[in-house]
């Protein structure tokens with residue numbers, strides 16, 4: 001296989017190995033496999049900033065240490081870009097994720113679908129391998145509905161999709177309505193502020209709950 005991580009998302013959706021007869025599980029990284037907010041907070045802390053989580057946002061939760069107002073957009077973006085290139089060591093895995101995926105992968109194809117900036121691809125791939133997540137990774141940008149629809153078309157089995165962000169879950173519901181959606185937000189501080197819709201997208205706090213929910217929906 002050519003290095004999947006060098007292909008566009010659309011090319012990768014065709015090139016990635018998918019068992020046409022088995023269920024398919026498509027898994028996001030940040031706040032599902034990786035404790036993104038926590039890691040980003042550690043990273044900005046080493047650069048003179050602090051994370052104060054009091055809303056569902058990214059840059060609006062970052063402050064110069066002791067400052068009253070949050071950082072401006074360019075400062076937040078620069079920290080974000082640096083984090084994706086240099087911050088992999090600050091990123092901790094979500095408890096139980098690797099073990100759960102390893103067990104699930106005996107019964108279904110597992111793919112990683114992440115929205116990451118281009119310059120962060122190799123660091124992200126390295127991070128996944130370091131933490132025992134040896135699954136093909138597709139790097140996407142924008143809403144995930146279109147690529148999930150393309151991936152789902154490659155199997156006759158049931159398809160599941162896990163993400164933390166409601167817009168991605170809604171995008172998949174619109175473009176690939178047969179795909180079962182699951183939502184997880186690993187960061188306990190962020191969770192109370194997050195938009196959710198558990199009647200439409202199965203909610204799980206952690207992998208101990210997520211794994212049986214996936215089995216029930218995809219293997220029943």
Ligand SMILES: [Mg+2]
Nearest residue numbers: 028030031164
């Ligand atoms: Mg995410």
